[in-house]
Amino acid sequence: MAKSNIEWTETTWNPTTGCTKISTGCLYCYAETMSKRLKAMGMDKYKDGFKIAVHYNALNEPYKWKKPTVVFVDSMSDLFHNDIPFEFIKSVFEVMNNTPQHTYQVLTKRSERLMQIAPLLNWTSNIWMGVSVENEHVAERITHLVKTPAFIKFISCEPLIGPLYSLQLDLIDWVIVGGESGHKAREIKQEWIDYIYNKCQTHNVPFFFKQWGKKMHNMNMNDPTMLKGHKQYAKGGCELNGQIIQEMPRSAYKTKAN
Ligand code: SF4
Numbered sequence: 083m084a085k086s087n088i089e090w091t092e093t094t095w096n097p098t099t100g101c102t103k104i105s106t107g108c109l110y111c112y113a114e115t116m117s118k119r120l121k122a123m124g125m126d127k128y129k130d131g132f133k134i135a136v137h138y139n140a141l142n143e144p145y146k147w148k149k150p151t152v153v154f155v156d157s158m159s160d161l162f163h164n165d166i167p168f169e170f171i172k173s174v175f176e177v178m179n180n181t182p183q184h185t186y187q188v189l190t191k192r193s194e195r196l197m198q199i200a201p202l203l204n205w206t207s208n209i210w211m212g213v214s215v216e217n218e219h220v221a222e223r224i225t226h227l228v229k230t231p232a233f234i235k236f237i238s239c240e241p242l243i244g245p246l247y248s249l250q251l252d253l254i255d256w257v258i259v260g261g262e263s264g265h266k267a268r269e270i271k272q273e274w275i276d277y278i279y280n281k282c283q284t285h286n287v288p289f290f291f292k293q294w295g296k297k298m299h300n301m302n303m304n305d306p307t308m309l310k311g312h313k314q315y316a317k318g319g320c321e322l323n324g325q326i327i328q329e330m331p332r333s334a335y336k337t338k339a340n
Contacts, residue, residue, distance in 0.1 A: 107216030217244030261295025294318030
């Protein structure tokens with residue numbers, strides 16, 4: 083099991099790989115870049131590059147992990163993509179249902195399909211369901227998410243590339259915010275982050291600030307977490323108004339935070 087560098091999870095599990103772009107948040111998709119790199123390195127799982135592929139042989143991986151683990155599902159894909167057969171999604175859910183010792187974090191931009199098929203899936207309490215919301219134009223994804231019966235519902239605002247002044251937090255258990263990284267990274271503004279943080283405070287929703295993404299977008303050039311040697315190093319630093327704020331959902335059991 084490979085340890086993940088993503089601050090809010092422990093490992094990744096990719097029963098599907100590949101995807102297609104659906105909104106502006108996808109512009110510099112990390113999974114696309116990595117898939118092409120892994121294909122060039124000759125990795126069999128990525129022989130089709132970033133084309134959608136389902137991997138039946140990856141389905142039994144969680145059964146082999148002895149220690150209870152927090153798992154980000156499909157970091158290299160989108161489980162609710164239209165080209166992934168419903169029966170396969172059901173098989174992924176069955177694995178999650180059968181391994182309650184693990185906590186699964188599923189994140190999608192295909193919130194409409196999620197909403198449509200959610201009643202046909204078994205939502206055990208170890209499944210956290212999230213939608214990516216990069217700006218106001220895709221805020222409807224939250225409306226779709228809250229119609230699902232997922233035990234923990236979360237929003238990932240990463241990369242945050244615009245304000246989210248219509249943010250709706252009813253029935254939401256957790257919000258992650260992060261800036262884009264990479265040399266073409268789009269700007270994240272402090273006022274957008276502060277707005278989301280304040281709204282989370284008002285609604286008593288745990289908030290996790292992952293990273294500024296790029297040093298030039300961090301308002302504090304003295305943020306110590308910009309430095310690679312810092313134990314909480316993050317791209318561009320991760321202090322917000324002088325604090326590291328990395329809360330996890332309160333109703334969650336066995337998380338990295340506790
Ligand atoms: S939905 Fe996610 S994995 Fe798919 S292209 Fe967009 S950013 Fe990449």
